[in-house]
Amino acid sequence: MKRSKKDRQRQLQEKIKEQPFVTDEELADFFGVSVQTIRLDRMELSIPELRERIKHVAEKKLTDEVRSLPIEEVIGDVIDIELDKSAISIFDVKKEHVFKRNGIARGHHLFAQANSLAVAVINDELALTAKANIRFTRSVNEGERVVAKAKVTEIQERKERTTVQVSSYVGQELVFEGDFIMYRSNTSVKDETNENSY
Amino acid sequence: MKRSKKDRQRQLQEKIKEQPFVTDEELADFFGVSVQTIRLDRMELSIPELRERIKHVAEKKLTDEVRSLPIEEVIGDVIDIELDKSAISIFDVKKEHVFKRNGIARGHHLFAQANSLAVAVINDELALTAKANIRFTRSVNEGERVVAKAKVTEIQERKERTTVQVSSYVGQELVFEGDFIMYRSNTSVKDETNENSY
DNA sequence: TCCGATATTAGGACTAGGTACTAATAGTAG
DNA sequence: CTACTATTAGTACCTAGTCCTAATATCGGA
Numbered sequence: 016m017k018r019s020k021k022d023r024q025r026q027l028q029e030k031i032k033e034q035p036f037v038t039d040e041e042l043a044d045f046f047g048v049s050v051q052t053i054r055l056d057r058m059e060l061s062i063p064e065l066r067e068r069i070k071h072v073a074e075k076k077l078t079d080e081v082r083s084l085p086i087e088e089v090i091g092d093v094i095d096i097e098l099d100k101s102a103i104s105i106f107d108v109k110k111e112h113v114f115k116r117n118g119i120a121r122g123h124h125l126f127a128q129a130n131s132l133a134v135a136v137i138n139d140e141l142a143l144t145a146k147a148n149i150r151f152t153r154s155v156n157e158g159e160r161v162v163a164k165a166k167v168t169e170i171q172e173r174k175e176r177t178t179v180q181v182s183s184y185v186g187q188e189l190v191f192e193g194d195f196i197m198y199r200s201n202t203s204v205k206d207e208t209n210e211n212s213y
Numbered sequence: 214m215k216r217s218k219k220d221r222q223r224q225l226q227e228k229i230k231e232q233p234f235v236t237d238e239e240l241a242d243f244f245g246v247s248v249q250t251i252r253l254d255r256m257e258l259s260i261p262e263l264r265e266r267i268k269h270v271a272e273k274k275l276t277d278e279v280r281s282l283p284i285e286e287v288i289g290d291v292i293d294i295e296l297d298k299s300a301i302s303i304f305d306v307k308k309e310h311v312f313k314r315n316g317i318a319r320g321h322h323l324f325a326q327a328n329s330l331a332v333a334v335i336n337d338e339l340a341l342t343a344k345a346n347i348r349f350t351r352s353v354n355e356g357e358r359v360v361a362k363a364k365v366t367e368i369q370e371r372k373e374r375t376t377v378q379v380s381s382y383v384g385q386e387l388v389f390e391g392d393f394i395m396y397r398s399n400t401s402v403k404d405e406t407n408e409n410s411y
Numbered sequence: 412t413c414c415g416a417t418a419t420t421a422g423g424a425c426t427a428g429g430t431a432c433t434a435a436t437a438g439t440a441g
Numbered sequence: 442c443t444a445c446t447a448t449t450a451g452t453a454c455c456t457a458g459t460c461c462t463a464a465t466a467t468c469g470g471a
Contacts, residue, residue, distance in 0.1 A: 123325035
């Protein structure tokens with residue numbers, strides 16, 4: 016017996032952790048013991064078989080992807096709006112909005128809230144973002160509530176452009192700021208039934 | 214024959230894409246045909262068996278993890294990446310990404326693709342967007358495929374800032390352009406020991 | 412040195428989820 | 442009615458195991 020049983024089992028655990036896609040036969044070769052011994056070791060250490068290990072990794076990948084991928088259609092709840100003047104929305108940062116690595120909200124969600132609000136505040140049939148200049152002034156964490164305030168600062172009718180300034184806060188702290196230059200078609204529409212198309 | 218063979222094969226491809234952890238037997242039940250038929254279909258469509266599919270998913274997860282970057286969290290599919298240099302991703306615009314009123318993609322999806330690519334291209338433990346200057350140069354419609362190309366243009370180590378330029382195209386047409394100023398922690402992460410859990 | 416406990420190995424039966432192949436049958440178009 | 446495609450059935454074989462029994466090997470202590 017080159018190594019003791021405990022020694023081998025410790026190394027086995029390490030080996031599988033580092034390189035989970037290894038068969039019992041390969042492990043038996045590696046440790047110079049029989050396949051049966053490897054299997055007994057796995058039992059004692061409660062390490063599942065190769066296929067189960069592969070499956071766990073794959074399943075984790077799928078749940079990770081589902082969790083992080085979708086961006087909702089409308090980000091934030093509009094709580095106040097005065098067309099072509101100002102609007103306010105709130106957005107609660109949940110775990111699907113943050114980097115799993117560090118729990119910090121991903122920038123595009125803050126942008127999405129601001130952008131959606133900039134679109135919503137415009138009293139026009141068609142409103143699209145043309146340009147934007149944005150600053151992230153503080154990182155936002157899971158569980159925080161972001162309040163975005165949009166203010167229409169300029170309406171150039173002949174140019175089909177409207178400027179909207181959006182500032183987002185967590186409590187009193189500014190976390191995001193953006194100047195949005197919006198394209199608009201100049202056909203007022205909000206007297207229609209609101210279809211909530213933003 | 215409720216559906217034609219081609220019809221069934223098309224649906225089969227969809228089904229497996231959406232839900233790759235399904236056995237031939239379950240598929241046979243689902244489509245009301247025999248297992249052999251499902252197997253013939255897979256052959257013709259060059260779809261590998263369940264275990265191979267699981268293995269591919271798991272392998273992809275491991276290689277992604279080795280890169281230690283949030284590739285799984287990128288909006289769109291990363292098709293090429295050279296850390297701290299450049300990256301390319303594709304994003305297919307579907308109906309959930311557009312305004313139902315006019316079928317035009319919401320700006321924040323294009324932003325999200327570009328922003329997440331800018332984050333992914335940075336070879337650092339922590340990368341956050343600090344500022345961005347963006348232009349939407351053409352509206353993108355449902356069904357179109359957006360290719361985003363990110364290029365790292367400047368790395369200021371002492372200032373913990375990196376500039377990334379992202380240009381997104383539909384075919385040859387530029388649809389979005391953005392300059393991203395990214396914050397980074399300056400702790401390169403690629404040389405870490407890989408601690409995969411099985 | 413022998414005895415009993417622990418460790419290791421061998422072998423067989425069985426499993427899931429297949430591949431690869433042959434053969435039979437069903438349905439449809441010309 | 443025949444030719445052809447589509448579908449189904451069945452067999453042998455595969456991998457990477459589980460679960461079980463039985464036979465050895467090795468070691469530590471009296």
